[in-house]
Amino acid sequence: MPSERLYYTNSYLTQMEARVVAASEDGLRVTLDRTVFYPSSGGQPNDLGTLNGVAIVDAIDEGGAILHVLASPLTETAVRGVVSWQRRYDHMQQHTGQHLLSAVFEELFGIPTLSFRMGEESSTIELGAKELSPEQIDTAILHAAELARANPLIIVTFEDAAQARGLRKATEREGILRIVEIPGIDRSACGGTHVAALAEILPLQIREVEKVRGNARVGFVCGNRAIRRAQSDLRALTRTAQSLGTSLENVEALVVAISQRLAEAEKLRQRFETEAATRAGLDLYAGTSVSSDGIRRRLASEAIIDELARTKAKSFISQPGGVLLMHGADSVLVACSADSGINAGALLKQALTKFGARGGGSPTFAQGNLPDVLLIEDLKRQLGL
Numbered sequence: 001m002p003s004e005r006l007y008y009t010n011s012y013l014t015q016m017e018a019r020v021v022a023a024s025e026d027g028l029r030v031t032l033d034r035t036v037f038y039p040s041s042g043g044q045p046n047d048l049g050t051l052n053g054v055a056i057v058d059a060i061d062e063g064g065a066i067l068h069v070l071a072s073p074l075t076e077t078a079v080r081g082v083v084s085w086q087r088r089y090d091h092m093q094q095h096t097g098q099h100l101l102s103a104v105f106e107e108l109f110g111i112p113t114l115s116f117r118m119g120e121e122s123s124t125i126e127l128g129a130k131e132l133s134p135e136q137i138d139t140a141i142l143h144a145a146e147l148a149r150a151n152p153l154i155i156v157t158f159e160d161a162a163q164a165r166g167l168r169k170a171t172e173r174e175g176i177l178r179i180v181e182i183p184g185i186d187r188s189a190c191g192g193t194h195v196a197a198l199a200e201i202l203p204l205q206i207r208e209v210e211k212v213r214g215n216a217r218v219g220f221v222c223g224n225r226a227i228r229r230a231q232s233d234l235r236a237l238t239r240t241a242q243s244l245g246t247s248l249e250n251v252e253a254l255v256v257a258i259s260q261r262l263a264e265a266e267k268l269r270q271r272f273e274t275e276a277a278t279r280a281g282l283d284l285y286a287g288t289s290v291s292s293d294g295i296r297r298r299l300a301s302e303a304i305i306d307e308l309a310r311t312k313a314k315s316f317i318s319q320p321g322g323v324l325l326m327h328g329a330d331s332v333l334v335a336c337s338a339d340s341g342i343n344a345g346a347l348l349k350q351a352l353t354k355f356g357a358r359g360g361g362s363p364t365f366a367q368g369n370l371p372d373v374l375l376i377e378d379l380k381r382q383l384g385l
């Protein structure tokens with residue numbers, strides 16, 4: 001049996017007396033003959049509140065009957081329901097804001113709304129447009145605010161779907177439609193909760209525009225949410241400015257300048273590190289004695305064999321007759337100058353195979369895993385170290 005939805009005709013009703021018409025055995029899910037609780041649907045989350053003092057954790061629309069999910073079992077059949085007003089009113093503001101914004105994007109730019117979702121932080125409408133310019137956003141938000149300030153009363157009517165005219169978005173529903181109308185602005189078939197007068201949604205703020213599925217998705221906030229977000233944004237920006245010792249007006253330019261300087265400094269740091277690693281490779285070579293066969297053999301250990309360690313090794317073998325065995329915590333590197341007569345890649349690959357490990361490289365430069373310290377001993381022997 002469908003539940004009578006009291007919020008259909010009065011979104012401001014916060015309390016009710018009702019009768020339990022069905023309940024689960026555990027008493028945690030009940031259906032009532034009438035309810036003030038909005039179930040999750042159409043992008044709007046459910047209401048919360050209490051039934052005889054028991055907290056409602058969810059409200060679900062099950063084919064017209066509204067299921068109230070409770071935090072603890074309910075045994076009575078006569079109940080008094082109380083809606084959490086703060087959450088309800090917030091949802092009314094966001095939802096009505098959606099009607100207005102959708103109507104404004106349609107009116108100003110001919111852009112339709114494809115979907116709507118009310119989130120914990122901000123609500124979103126996905127628009128049938130690839131992108132929106134900052135000018136379009138500003139034009140839309142200022143126009144919407146102007147319309148809201150005129151404060152038209154919002155009208156709810158029930159009309160036969162076959163007779164209903166002038167809907168912003170065509171509906172496939174049949175039978176009686178609940179139509180929410182902001183006179184002169186919007187007429188939509190909608191089952192949600194809305195404010196009674198449009199100015200109640202103010203202030204209105206578009207937070208961000210993202211690209212989703214190739215469409216522009218607009219995030220917005222209305223009413224107290226918008227006030228709270230604006231206040232917290234301002235506080236964060238003020239703290240940022242204070243920490244940088246500048247004013248609110250100059251903080252953006254300063255942050256951009258700092259980011260650029262940081263990127264340049266990072267580039268410079270990488271260049272210096274590479275230069276230092278190249279020098280270290282040459283120093284290592286110079287500090288290695290020459291054997292009777294004219295080869296300079298060297299064993300070196302590094303914490304990890306990273307790009308800088310590889311640069312050092314390459315620098316070592318850029319000189320004649322260099323043979324370097326480098327090992328890190330979990331990898332090993334063999335580098336041999338082109339004139340050394342040793343094929344680093346073939347030698348390392350063969351040694352690794354004995355230990356069931358993998359790796360390899362070119363005749364002058366090879367790297368692999370270090371499965372066992374005995375591998376180092378094996379390589380030392382082969383390289384004459």
Ligand SMILES: [Zn+2]
Binds near residue numbers: 096180194
């Ligand atoms: Zn609506």
